[in-house]
Amino acid sequence: MSDQGTPPAPDRPEGARQHVLAVIRSAGTIARTEIAQAAGLSPATVTAHTSDLLRAGLIEERTSPAGTETGRRGRPRVALGIRGDAHLLAGIKVAHDTISVVLNDFAGQAIGGLELPIPAGALETSVLCDAISDALARVCAEAGLARSQISGLGVGMAGLVDARRNWVYWSPSLATRNIDLGTLLSQRLGCAVFVDNDANVVAKAEQILGEGRGLRDFIVVTIERGVGMGIVLNNRIHRGARGCGAELGHTKVQIDGALCRCGQRGCLEAYVGDYALLREASSIGAEFTNLAGMHAAAQAGNVTARSIFDRAGRMFALGLSNVIDIFDPALVILAGRRFDYDYLTTETVLDQANAFSLQAEVQPLPELRVHRWGDLMWAQGAAAHAIDEVARLSLARLDPNAA
Amino acid sequence: MSDQGTPPAPDRPEGARQHVLAVIRSAGTIARTEIAQAAGLSPATVTAHTSDLLRAGLIEERTSPAGTETGRRGRPRVALGIRGDAHLLAGIKVAHDTISVVLNDFAGQAIGGLELPIPAGALETSVLCDAISDALARVCAEAGLARSQISGLGVGMAGLVDARRNWVYWSPSLATRNIDLGTLLSQRLGCAVFVDNDANVVAKAEQILGEGRGLRDFIVVTIERGVGMGIVLNNRIHRGARGCGAELGHTKVQIDGALCRCGQRGCLEAYVGDYALLREASSIGAEFTNLAGMHAAAQAGNVTARSIFDRAGRMFALGLSNVIDIFDPALVILAGRRFDYDYLTTETVLDQANAFSLQAEVQPLPELRVHRWGDLMWAQGAAAHAIDEVARLSLARLDPNAA
DNA sequence: ATGATTTTTTTTGCAGATCAAATTAAATCA
DNA sequence: TGATTTAATTTGATCTGCAAAAAAAATCAT
The missing domain is CATH 3.30.420.40 (ATPase, nucleotide binding domain)
Structure with a gap:
């Protein structure tokens, strides 16, 4: 009688351009004709979108490594790939008594990572923010990069998270409920922050970089202290009504x-x-x-x-x-x-x-x-979440500038 | 590396017109402005779509029952509703040792129904088709309607069904595997036939006519001989990779x-x-x-x-x-x-x-x-499936005639 | 009554997305 | 060197949906 609204939320959240970018990312390196086929779009449309993505600096043309030229007739294909240096992303996983952090480029290449102990259990918000800030500073120092170069930070943590608002209703790592962690961290760190449930960020990593690359539906199961689960249906991560992970x-x-x-x-x-x-x-x-x-x-x-x-x-x-x-x-990924x-x-x-x-x-x-991921899987997942969100924002920003 | 295609399958399968029809159905009776609000469309778009639906005879304008006029200022709203007589639909549930059948109008109003015994267990395909044909003939006779007036027949049965092809991979009610039941029945009965898993058709009934009306996500649990489940996520019924019900x-x-x-x-x-x-x-x-x-x-x-x-x-x-x-x-419906x-x-x-x-x-x-449904719940579900599919086909047919 | 006001609905013109078809580009083949 | 082949781009058309304007149909106020 009431909730019948809910009109938006299409399959390609930000339209076809997002889809094209996803196809390129999942393929690694791919020519325009192949994109057209994979994405079910006409060559004309692919040209338009890839040109936008090139202008935005998110992808680049690649001179295929010598030997790839199979001596085919006709105009040769131009390979496209994600521009790794388009953005620098960080991912942080807050666990029971450690936090781990990674740096990634926009293509998902790991640049650095480390794990630090933190006091176990529920922390004061400021203590957790300090720890996150500290971890980020250290990993940047190790990699010889400035924190200001980071375009986005993903944060994965257990508990109840509203990913749309980067809001933590409750987490075993926080002593207080209802924390606007996204705003707190982004103001402190000076970059965009994206908070999500830890199982969901691993699912996101599998979706855009891992074994679920390009798959419409799959399940991810993780074991650590607990047993977690991420559900990807129809290209989207299923978040329950209350945002608890599965x-x-x-x-x-x-x-x-x-x-x-x-x-x-x-x-x-x-x-x-x-x-x-x-x-x-x-x-x-x-x-x-x-x-x-x-x-x-x-x-x-x-x-x-x-x-x-x-x-x-x-x-x-x-x-x-x-x-x-x-x-x-069709596929269950056992990750970790x-x-x-x-x-x-x-x-x-x-x-x-x-x-x-x-x-x-x-x-x-x-x-x-x-x-079989390494120890930093969870932080990698958080970074994948950041990659995805930064891509989304970049594409959204691309639209009004169409003049 | 391969399945990354799967480009179509948007949220509103046949576009916004389908959505407008769904909003009207779920509201029962609703004015254009309200549709615009509920569906998140502009009034202009709603006018265009409702005009198409009116022309197609799927909906009608209703003079609101006296007294509904709340003495509001301004041009009065015109209520729209599904035209019940737009189509006559039938639904059949094949159970272990009975089959049940209902007749419905396009608005979901029951016109008649009955339950007949059949031999228990796995039947020869021809025997099952005979039984279905017989049941349909009887319910039509009781209702004083001709079988030729039926626009579509929904069939719900346990087992593995490919609803897109109306194909039964396997069912406890059929002695043979891989039956093209849709084609067999539609040729014999002379009307469109839509076959689906029995749990899914109940979910469909809840979605378009029942407790899940207009809800984006919900779960339906049924108990009969077995315990069944239908999953509606993002307005769509989740069918697994192999099409078995949950x-x-x-x-x-x-x-x-x-x-x-x-x-x-x-x-x-x-x-x-x-x-x-x-x-x-x-x-x-x-x-x-x-x-x-x-x-x-x-x-x-x-x-x-x-x-x-x-x-x-x-x-x-x-x-x-x-x-x-x-x-x-957010909601689990216990149906039956x-x-x-x-x-x-x-x-x-x-x-x-x-x-x-x-x-x-x-x-x-x-x-x-x-x-709490009556005995004919399962057949009603099958009829709901038929309603939905016939609506889909009617709308698809509407497009080319745009001249 | 009659015009002002209010609300709903329709019309109009425009903007964006996508495609088919035509065109251009860049290679190999003979 | 031109014919052929394949990739990519451009062009023109269609379709969808929206904002804004206009029209329609009621009530309100004098």
């Missing part, structure tokens, strides 16, 4: 099950999170200081450790199969360091995930692809 | 849990489906012939029945909470007859569903709204 880690895999950090019982996270594994070992007196040690023990034949990892793998497969049953996705541990990525686990799901006999099965 | 009924709520019809263990359906409840009673020698009897017993104080229903309610709440954690929806039974809809169960989900303290909570 909380896969707190879906229940067992009624009245194991106690979770969140206070509830039976959450997936309470079976596959690191604390869950360590605590289970500890419950029979087998103390491990960290997951790496426990994993090494398992590989060395420790039966207790092996058994714990096996169940974790099965539980993870179960949680994943629920996602598959609900979305019927944690997937270096084989207990989550053996063929057995991945096969189980599909076998648990109902349509296991319907071909093709969803592809489960592991993307 | 199989909420087969998400796992217990590892190695109760045996399910599908052969797996721990499916939600194996705890809340009718057969699951009856079989549990039977396991301790308490035989009930059907769910209604068992429910009556529970209400009369039968402890066994009550206990069984209680667990089913809790399990259902658990499954629902997983959906809430994954989508963070089964929700007449209080074990699924007590405040307790609905509160549990939210309490199980992580963000239970984040306001506003998702709304869980029960929509």
Whole structure:
């Protein structure tokens, strides 16, 4: 009776030019005719848009590396690519007791990055801002760049974030609710700031630079302290009604099950999170200081450790199969360091995930692809968010100047 | 590297005219200025589109019922509404051992409906077509209408359906795979036929005629023999990569849990489906012939029945909470007859569903709204699908005639 | 009543996006 | 060196939607 409005929000948020830029980015290097084909546009339209993008300095013509000339007849294609030096972007991930930061060029090339400890848990807003400012200063110093050169900073953090307003309703890293973090940081740092949920920024990174490049629909699952999830449908990141990320880690895999950090019982996270594994070992007196040690023990034949990892793998497969049953996705990207541990990525686990799901006999099965990122994945995700937003703003600014 | 194409599929599939029609349908009766506001279009554009729709005979001007004139100054608004007699639509649901059929006008008004038994299980294609043809003939006869007056028939059935091609990859109701049911039926019946998954057509009905009217995002959950789910995101029904409906009924709520019809263990359906409840009673020698009897017993104080229903309610709440954690929806519609039974809809169960989900303290909570349909819900859904598709075709046909 | 006022709807003219077709550009082939 | 081929650009037309102006149809005020 009321919400029927919601008219805008088209598939290509800022129109076809955005789409052309996305095609170029996802291809890396691509000629105009190919863009026309990939984007479903006429050559005329592609010429117009690429010319705008060239004028704006966002893309450049590339003389194909020698040898690429396949001796084809006709006028040779001119390759286009993202201009890396069009913008300098930073990405920051605020985690439980560290913050990590990266510098990226506009093409997504990493320029530098580092990780710093911060006081654990919920911080005063000013303390967090100090830490972010400090981290940014250090990474710039290391890279020999001035902070003023940064066009945009992406910030990824757990919690409830309104990405449109760069507003943090609540985060485990902040002692206060309802912080206008975007405004606070951008005033302090003097550059545009884009805040989003941490799972969403990883999904964004996969979408524009990673395994989901150019794909219309896919799911990203991350494991760190918790289990996170990003949902890309119809080229767009799904943000729920309240802007919480998709909380896969707190879906229940067992009624009245194991106690979770969140206070509830039976959450997936309470079976596959690191604390869950360590605590289970500890419950029979087998103390491990960290997951790496426990994993090494398992590989060395420790039966207790092996058994714990096996169940974790099965539980993870179960949680994943629920996602598959609900979305019927073509691709699920398992992103992050944690997937270096084989207990989550053996063929057995991945096969189980599909076998648990109902349509296991319907071909093709969803592809489960592991993307092993380094430690800075989350910050890279935040930088990807910044890249995307700065591109959007650049294109928007391009329009009125059409005179 | 490949799928980056997928350029079309905008939010308003057939453009703004489709959107205007949707706004009119969802409002029931609405003036042009209000349409402009609701749809985010200028009055000029609304005039143009409504004039097209009037010419096409899809909408009509309504002299507002006396008294609606609020004595306002200025030129009075002219109310517009869907022309019910623009088209006659039929909807058919193929279930396990019955098929149900309804007749609807273009505005969604029911004209007639009935339910017929069919042989249970997988049928020869010709047998199913006979049954559909027969059911259609009967309902037309009852309504005193000729089959030739039907503009479109929607068919909803469980299984794997490619709605775009009206193609059934597989269905529990068909003995053969890969049936071009759309072509078979449309040739036999002489009208357009639109086939889709049964959960999706119910979602479509909620979207254009029901509780989801005009809402951008919502989830529909149905319980019958199984537990189904329809997902509306960004005004579009989400169809997975393979076109299976979202199989909420087969998400796992217990590892190695109760045996399910599908052969797996721990499916939600194996705890809340009718057969699951009856079989549990039977396991301790308490035989009930059907769910209604068992429910009556529970209400009369039968402890066994009550206990069984209680667990089913809790399990259902658990499954629902997983959906809430994954989508963070604003609205979940619980659609169907089964929700007449209080074990699924007590405040307790609905509160549990939210309490199980992580963000239970984040306001506003998702709304869980029960929509109690009659027996013919599924066929109504199929008819809604037909309404939508016929509207789409009518509008597409409207374009070339612009001369 | 009659003209002023108000509100809705339609008309008009313009701006932007995109495309088909024609044209130009830049290579290879014979 | 001209014919051929393919890529890219230009041109002209169409379509969509909007702002502004005009017209239509009511009420209000004298």
